[in-house]
Amino acid sequence: MQATDVRNPEYFHKVVDCQWACPAHTRVPEYIRLIAAGRHDDAYLLNWDSNVFPGILGRVCDRPCEPACRRGRVEENNRAKPEPVAICRLKRVAADHRKPGIETRMRERLPAAVPGAQLRRVACIGAGPSSLTLARDLAPLGYQVTVFEADPKGGGFMRTQVPRFRLPESVIDEEVGYILDLGARLVANTRIESMRTLLAQGFDAIFVGCGAPRGRDLQLPGRDAAAAQIHVGIDWLASVYFGHVKQVGKRVIVLGGGNTAMDCCRSARRLGGEDVKVIVRSGYAEMKASPWEKEDAEHEGIEILNWLNPRAFVHEGGKLTGMLFTPMRAEQVEGRRRLLPTGEPDRLVACDEVLIAVGQENAFPWIERDLGIEFDEWGLPRLDPTSLQSTLPQVFFGGDAAFGPKNIIWSVEHGHQAAISIHNLLQGVAVGERPPPLTNLVSQKMGIHEWTYDNEISPDDRHVVPWAPKEKTLADISHEVELGFDLEAAWKEAQRCLNCDVQTVFTKDACIECDACVDVCPMDCITFTENGEEEELRTRLSAPALNLEQALYVSAPLKTGRIMAKDEDVCLHCSLCAERCPTGAWDMQRFLYAESHAGQHADGSGHPRVRGARK
């Protein structure tokens, strides 16, 4: 193998699994250390820089970081149930414990205004997470940002579809408020009905962040006859939010296996639903809902039935009495997994109401098709994947409107990227250009075996977030279920983090090949051996390196002609290799990787000061 080039920042970035997996590349280990140090404001601000909605995401993020977290792999065959660090819930700790007046510090972190920007006007359609992120990034640079929203308040899907028992309204008000206070103008209660009209208003750039607002329906026999008791999930959730729906029948069926289905069933449980069932075509494991959301629903007494394909709504003279389902099974047909009926007779499930949560679709009836904005065969806009620019140069898309339904954190990242593109467009820079990230790599050594970070590995299992009592939460739909970690539990959970951003950096010329690192490494990550092709090399290391997603860190040949090969997969970043190294060939170095947003540059200009230090 070729020696690893650690000067390429993407190499060490990939080692920080959580940050790499986060669409917004939030510096997770750093904020977890700040929480452990009691610096909740700094942790909050670090999050705010990257993901804009720490309080919201600390409750309802899809958490792509957690399945990626190294802790989960490290605990395999070591603990009864391997679990990642509770990254998402730690984020909430930072939000819960931030001090009032944090807005002042937010402003200190923003890049300086760009001369002339105040003359340029940017319109955002929809005040959801992607538009708000774009506004957060562009307003401080001086651009006039106008956000059009059909509803009375900003927040989009986060406000109207995510139920209040998961996300209190006050949290949305605060975090949306921070952005609007930076100078973006919200034009509420205004639905954009025509792109042509909007274009005619002479905006320099338009960002479409209107989400995927159309819930998919199921046109089965009985659908129209029993329409009064059959609802499309996301519309029903919005009706619950606006108070149009205050109760539901005793027996409720929710169709679909995604997170919207989970929100529907849990909401129904709170509005009078006593027998609430989620019914899914495929198996339990294949359901799209996050595992923790399924667990939460089941905890509230909701039954999940799998392998049942809805066939018909059963009604008596327009009054819904139940639904018919065909039992299904999965089979590999020509290498592809297909769902087929088992041949068993259909099954009747009695119910009073049905909520359909089988997916969302994009809908752009308000974009005239002769404006030069092209759409593909699935009705999605044709976009440059990096810049998010449409075929009409001043129009950009982001969030669910861009590539179909994803999640909040992806919307945030789209907002960042579109903001860069629009900034480029308005500054005469190539739209697709991205500012390189701010990176740094600094030794954390303080003494022979003292480091600036807490390198002791906590043996704790994942700590459980406490819940409010079920009697209370099921009785009141706006009563938040999760209470959040208290500070002691948060500190303990923070200790589970392996500090993967503190990198093991190897200096070949200092190595005397004494094997001390090999002997001390608890995870058998390090090997000194003859070089070879990667595939073959992976099989003859101290422990086999079978996780191909994780890199091998390989040195150039040493004095004996051998190479050092380190499997990054399950490294604890415990520093023992560096403590044992007599020559300092191993060193623990903190790797900073901060994605640059609009107006920020790799030389650090426009970025907040690196370590969130107090003045």
Next chain:
Amino acid sequence: MTYLPKPKLHHPSLQRNAVGFTRRDYEGAISTLCAGCGHDSISAAIIQACWELEIQPHRVAKISGIGCSSKTPTYFLSASHGFNAVHGRMPSVVTGANLANRDLLYLGVSGDGDSASIGIGQFVHAIRRGVDMVYIVENNGVYGLTKGQFSATADQGSKSKKGAINTDAPVDMVGMALQLGASFVARSFSGDKAQLVPILKAAMSHRGAAFIDVMSPCVAFNNHPGSTRSYDHVREHNHALGRMDFIAPRAAITIDYPPGEVRAVRQHDGSTLLLRKLPEDYAVADRVGAMNYLHACQARGEIVTGLLYVDPAADDLHAHLDTVGTPLNKLGENELCPGRDALEKINASLR
């Protein structure tokens, strides 16, 4: 050294051996030796060898004297018996323990100071008596605990870290062990586990006095240019005497080799030592040949490593003394104290 205990977490693919232990179960406390000490590599090799041999940790006694080397039994096999003896007195403690309980595996861990200076008399007699033990000398050529004075094994003409030249002739422990009748003699290098681990396994399976001299660089005081125990010097002057594979007693020999290239030595317990790439005229069971070869290499400035000599049919002290086959702790009171009549008989036989 490090302040932190080694985390208990281990690689997900870590295997258990036939007696149910992982390699990590054979570890000890975290080492307090200097970072990079060769001795820690030897400890790691012992851990690996014991795991591979599927040894029950409680059937091992690790006994040492005084010195950096003699601290190391704390850092491996924490579930085994241990005894930290007076300086240089490891061999007599092993002899006593072995006579009392012949069923344990005895690892005598010592260093060049402990065995070539203060304990040289003990070393000599334990070897010549054929005590059934693995005698490991962790040989770095300096007194590390007292900051790097030359030890008795330091080569004449080698340079200390401060620049002083050693004028004394070295004690050659391998040569002495051969001459004193050790039935298993090897030398290895802490930086070459591929060689050291099979040697340790063969020695642990050997009956009789097995002596291993392990070159173990002292990173703090003896790893500089001019030293003959530095990593660089040992690597440059290492003359490896073939390669050895250890085959456990019940394991089938699956290695395919052309005839004449590999020589197999079967030990009393049924284990097999496969010796490869030995010089054609080298006979591993020829004590005089081994001594000649050793001295010839030494004269050329080479450090010969590998298995130098083995007598696979060797006896041990128990056989020489015709002792009872049962460990003393398994004998009953009647056997241990047969009474006045038995004593009278013995006394009568001596009159």
